[in-house]
Amino acid sequence: MFKIVVCVKAVPDPKEACNIKIDPVTKTLMRCDVPMVLNPLDKYALEAALQFKEQFDAHISVLSMGPPEAGNIVKECLALGADQGFLLSDRAFAGADAFATAYTLAKGIEKIGPFDVVFCGMASSDGSTEWVGPEIATFLKIPVVTRITEIVEYNGQWWTVKAELENGYRLVRVQIPAVFTVTRALNTPRRLSFSGIIKARKKEITQWGIQQLGVSEASVGLKGSPSIVSTIATMDSRRKVEILEGKREEKAEQLVQRLANAGVL
Amino acid sequence: MEKSCGPVWVIAEQIDCRILSVSFQLIGHGRKLAAALDTTVEAILLGHQMAEHPRQLFAAGGDRVYLGNDPELAVYQPEIYAEIIEKLAKEKQPEIILIGSTxxxxxxxxxxxxxxxxxxxxxCIDLVIDGNNVLESRIPAYGxxxxxxxxxxxPQMATIAAGVFPNPEPDGNRTGDIIPIEVPKEIPxxxxxLKVVREEPEGMDLESATIVVAGGAGAGDPAGWRKIADLAQVLNAALGATRPTVDEGWAxxxxxxxxSGKMVSPELYIGVGLSGELQHMVGISGAKVMVAINNDAKSPVFEQVDYxxxxDCREFVPVFIEKIKAYREKLKTC
Structure with a gap:
């Protein structure tokens, strides 16, 4: 059977992310009760897998790395139609940069077993590096195509996909197993259904730590991360603002005047 | 540091045999890093029919160009490009590798x-060498x-968007070594x-626009977004977006x-229905005059603009458009 792995991440809800600040002393994020949600782009990655499964006989595993609470987003993916969930959770995984994250996920994918394709969201809404997909592929020694917008053809071992470029696209032919990172152009993610939620109750989430994965503490989390945060400065981008007052018409009129006087209109 | 330090590398990028401006900008900034480390700046250029192009990289500040000039390299081929650069880097041990964020x-x-x-x-919005000769990548995040x-x-590696560093003044008298690179034969x-398709960009070019109107999630829906687009059109401005509006599929x-997008420095920036998140605001910090329209008086955007x-931007923008049109009419009759 065709095996698909979808990598997902729990991220602070992007709609409330502006409430997150950095603690200047501990250099950690003060999350301020911002809820964790499924990374928006990962929904498109899961949808790609679900649409493939609708056409062919396929099995979808969802894999995430994160604290135990990240199990909720894995559960959400199961309710959306994935078959099996895996959560890599261990204190030793904390503080990972993209490199250590990709390494840990690659180890998780290997432990899940043989697979045909891996789908990832192009980027997470919090880190937004786009590094994890290509680095997973490198650790697994398989090809990757990033920013895909269309799957043109699946033809046995060879897939043809379109990938986004500035003002255009490239058409790429790639041999599977491969990693694809997906953009929003690829599909329209489905919504949760009541029956999906009921069915997901029977599906299990397997949790693995460093022992089950067989990785050393030095190769994961903060210790396994080549990049570290060295210092934090505050950015002073403040300007002296003039808030224009009055009725809507008056404010618009004043704004036109100010901009005309500044010579920018 | 007692150990001698490897070169600063820039992976130059070409499209249809034209080297992108970001590559020159990175060489220009690479010179500063190399000066701090007392080392050289070297570019890797992969393409086809590029024999004359290293000159441009020398003029920008490069000391040496590794040139892969082969039909196989005409367009970006991930495995071949990665293989060549990996092999060369393992041999030459660069201290730093800079790549354009394309x-x-x-x-x-x-x-x-x-x-x-x-x-x-x-x-990265800046790259400096710290007191320990280590590369510091400065990245805005969470305030x-x-x-x-x-x-x-x-090596220490970073990607940088076009426009973060200025274009270096080309010096036609500068020269350097050209080292040819062979395409490895045994690549998987x-x-x-198969094909690269580039289309003419729609709308105004953000980087060169004198006025930029940027819309945020406050647009509310596609209809609200169209009002912001109308404002951009009336002002002959480029229309920019924030991450959430791209997420929504409006932009x-x-x-x-x-x-994670473009860096722009227009004469006038108008942010409509956006909250002033740093991830967005760093992209327009070079703007001369800045305006924000937002229904929340406590929004952080109001600490970062002039007016x-x-x-409610959906209500205000149409009124603003009428006032701009009236002002323009008045100018004509004067």
Whole structure:
């Protein structure tokens, strides 16, 4: 059977992310009760897998790395139609940069077993590096195509996909197993259904730590991360603002005047 | 540091035999880093019919160009490009590798970093050498400016967007070595770029626009977004976007302004229905005059602009458009 792995991440809800600040002393994020949600782009990655499964006989595993609470987003993916969930959770995984994250996920994918394709969201809404997909592929020694917008053809071992470029696209032919990172152009993610939620109750989430994965503490989390945060400065981008007052018409009129006087209109 | 330091590398990128401006900007800034480290700046240029192009890289400040000039390299081929750069980097031991934050760069950089077992930073808005001769990548995040370092592994790698560093003044008298690179024969051909299609961009070019109107989630829906687009059109401005509006599908990815998008420095910036998140605001910090329109008086955007309008942008923008039209009419009759 065709095996698909979808990598997902729990991220602070992007709609409330502006409430997150950095603690200047501990250099950690003060999350301020911002809820964790499924990374928006990962929904498109899961949808790609679900649409493939609708056409062919396929099995979808969802894999995430994160604290135990990240199990909720894995559960959400199961309710959306994935078959099996895996959560890599261990204190030793904390503080990972993209490199250590990709390494840990690659180890998780290997432990899940043989697979045909891996789908990832192009980027997470919090880190937004786009590094994890290509680095997973490198650790697994398989090809990757990033920013895909269309799957043109699946033809046995060879897939043809379109990938986004500035003002255009490239058409790429790639041999599977491969990693694809997906953009929003690829599909329209489905919504949760009541029956999906009921069915997901029977599906299990397997949790693995460093022992089950067989990785050393030095190769994961903060210790396994080549990049570290060295210092934090505050950015002073403040300007002296003039808030224009009055009725809507008056404010618009004043704004036109100010901009005309500044010579920018 | 007692150990001698390897060169600063720039992975130059070409499209249809034209080297991108970001590549020259990175060489220009690479010179400063190289001066601090007392080392050289070298470019890797992969393409076809590029024999004359190294001159431009020398003029920008490069000391040496590794040139792969082969039909196989005409367009970006991920495995071949990554293989060549990995092999060369293992041999030459560069201290730093800089790559433009383009579609190609964003894929190629992590392929190289993972192959070289090293760290890679994204969205840098500045790169400096610290007191320990370590590269500090400055990245805006969550209301602060993070300095990220890769203390123990080499090379140190970063991707940088076009416009973060200025174009260097070309010096036609500068010369350097050209070292040819062969295409390795035994690469697994598991992936092939069949075709590259580039279209003429729609709308105004953000980087060169004198006025930029940027819309945020406050647009509310596609109809609200169209009002912001109308404002851009009336002002003959380029329309930019924030991450959430790209997420909603209202705006195209290439119109996103900010640390993971474009860096712009217009004469006038008008932010409509956006909250002033740092990830966006760093992209327009070079603007001369800044305006924000947002219905929340407490929004952080109002600390970062010159003129603030506290109002529902969907209601305010059409009124503003009428006033702009009236002003323009008046100018004509004067």
């Amino acid at each position: 579609s190609m760069g964003r894929e190629l950089a992590p392929l190289i970093a993972a192959r070289l077992d090293t760290g890679l930073t994204a969205h 602060g400016l993070l300095s990220i370092i890769c203390p123990d592994r080499r 051909q598991r992936i092939q770029t 195209a990815l290439e119109t996103m302004i900010g640390q 603030g309008i506290v109002d």
